[in-house]
Amino acid sequence: xxxxxxxxxxxxxxxxxxxxxxxxxxxxxxxxxxxxxxxxxxxxxxxxxxxxxxxx
Ligand SMILES: [Zn+2]
Numbered sequence: 001x002x003x004x005x006x007x008x009x010x011x012x013x014x015x016x017x018x019x020x021x022x023x024x025x026x027x028x029x030x031x032x033x034x035x036x037x038x039x040x041x042x043x044x045x046x047x048x049x050x051x052x053x054x055x056x
Pocket of ligand 1: 019
């Protein structure tokens, strides 16, 4: 029997201020991609900024 697959998709976490893609993560797309906004550290600006999910 085949293993149960979880539908996961790799996405980027993009800084909304400088548009630098700082993080790559995977999210479940079973019920659509959640439009999350996360406070993450931006390496480029060297401060915490809002990052949003960006699907490829
Ligand atoms: Zn930034």
